[in-house]
Amino acid sequence: MSQCLNPDCLHRNPDGSQFCQKCGGKLRLLERYQAQRILGQGGFGRTFLAVDDFKPSKPPCVIKQFLPQAQGTATLQKAAELFDQEARRLEELGKHPQIPELLAYFTADNRQYLVQEFIDGETLQQELDNNGVFTEKKIRSLLEDLLMVLDFVHSEKVIHRDIKPENIIRRKSDKKLVLVDFGAAKQMSRTSLSVTGTVIGSAQYCAPEQAVGKPKYTSDLYSLGVTCLHLLTQMNPFDLYDAMEVEWVWRDYLNGNPVSDSFGKILDRLVETKPKSRYQSVAEVLADLQPSSGTVP
Numbered sequence: 001m002s003q004c005l006n007p008d009c010l011h012r013n014p015d016g017s018q019f020c021q022k023c024g025g026k027l028r029l030l031e032r033y034q035a036q037r038i039l040g041q042g043g044f045g046r047t048f049l050a051v052d053d054f055k056p057s058k059p060p061c062v063i064k065q066f067l068p069q070a071q072g073t074a075t076l077q078k079a080a081e082l083f084d085q086e087a088r089r090l091e092e093l094g095k096h097p098q099i100p101e102l103l104a105y106f107t108a109d110n111r112q113y114l115v116q117e118f119i120d121g122e123t124l125q126q127e128l129d130n131n132g133v134f135t136e137k138k139i140r141s142l143l144e145d146l147l148m149v150l151d152f153v154h155s156e157k158v159i160h161r162d163i164k165p166e167n168i169i170r171r172k173s174d175k176k177l178v179l180v181d182f183g184a185a186k187q188m189s190r191t192s193l194s195v196t197g198t199v200i201g202s203a204q205y206c207a208p209e210q211a212v213g214k215p216k217y218t219s220d221l222y223s224l225g226v227t228c229l230h231l232l233t234q235m236n237p238f239d240l241y242d243a244m245e246v247e248w249v250w251r252d253y254l255n256g257n258p259v260s261d262s263f264g265k266i267l268d269r270l271v272e273t274k275p276k277s278r279y280q281s282v283a284e285v286l287a288d289l290q291p292s293s294g295t296v297p
Contacts (some may be wrong), residue, residue, distance in 0.1 A: 002027045003035040003048055007067055010038070028053065029108050033115055035063055045083065049118065052103070060120070061103055066112035080112070087114045089182045092156055098149045098178045107296075119180065121172045125165035125232060127186075134231040136259050142231070143289060145177045146224065151282040153179070154217050161215055163223035164205045165230060204237040208273050218278045221285065225270025232257060246273075 002013040004020040004027065011022035020027060028034050045067040051058045066083045077113070078276035104115040124142075128134070134142070146168065153160055158161035160167075160182065167181045181249050207222035209215065226237045233240060233253040240250040248271055251264070259267070272278040279285045 001036060003037050005029070005035055005048070005063075005065060007046070007065075012037070019042045025109075027114075029063065029113060030104070030106065033061065033063055033104070041067075062100070062116050062118050064116065076197065083114075086182050089158060090114070090116060091162055093153060093158065093182065096149060096152050097177055099153075099182075100146075100178065100180055106171065119169045119171055121169045121178070123166050124168045124170065124177075124227070127170060128165060128231055128234060133234050133255075133257050134228075135257065136232075136263055139228050139232060140263065140289060142153070142177065143224070143228065143285065144150040145283045146249075147286055147289075149177070149179050150220055150224065154220070154282065158182075159215050159217055160220050160223075161204075162202060163220055163227060164202050165214045165227055168227070207275070209275050216275055218275050218280060221270055221279050221282070222272075225267055228267055229271065232259065 001160070002017050004011045004013065004014060004023060004025055005194065006020065006023050006025045009020060009023040009025065012022050013021050013027060017027055019025065029050075031050060032054045033050050034053055035050045039047040039049050039062065041047070048063040050061050050063045050127075052061050064083075064086075066080065087102060087105040091105075093099045094101035100119055101117040102114065103117065104113075108112055122130070150160070150245045152162075152193045160179065162181060163179070167179065168177045169180055170176070171178050203211070205223045207215070207219035210219040210222075229235075229240050229248070229250045230237055233250055233255070235250075235253045240248060240253060242249045248268065250267075251259070266285065269277070269279055270285065275292050279288075
């Protein structure tokens, strides 16, 4: 089927159609990319599974259509800037094998689009829903894999700002974890490190400093830590934090899923509410993840 991209129509047409049978709109973007179905929708736009008709194998790809729900000129302008930033970030970061490659970025029918590599696999949230809680071994493996991707992102002076189970896909072909959705990513400079910016991210995974518009590189480590706690317990992160006692109580929700003391301490340090008490870099976390060489604790 061919999916109409007109936001006011979205009619599904038979394969081979050049124009939408309902609204008459063109079904191919740039005479090349043809949407097949809607994958999802967020505050800034819609994503479609599509095919690239210019290549002999007609490989799948993802079309992101900028379609802000926000109202007001300033808000719309900010949303447009973020969409443009995502395209720029993807172009810079997509050279990493565990980040989707940007294939195209353009305007058609007065709407912005970006086309990116399709990652075939399940998100960690889908994996959790289908298979149940993650074991310590699985979480360790997740951290070792994803921290290397995060190290690359941070080396490019970018903070992802929206790390959560829905934005991590386990690729079917090689079981590697792929970090997606750089729509909230922020390019860091010396000046921006101290300037309060727009609050972006998913509330239950968001570091306290990010929640007041001052994200740091360690904010991504916090979100990754909270992601691990959610995968270990299948509980909403808000329920894993006791606001009255001002402490994480995730161990109360393990329900027989054992976590060693040493690994528990790593998780605790990842989700420290004070940025200075948290791990300051990916390298520090990876060092603690390495098995002990007989040193006295």
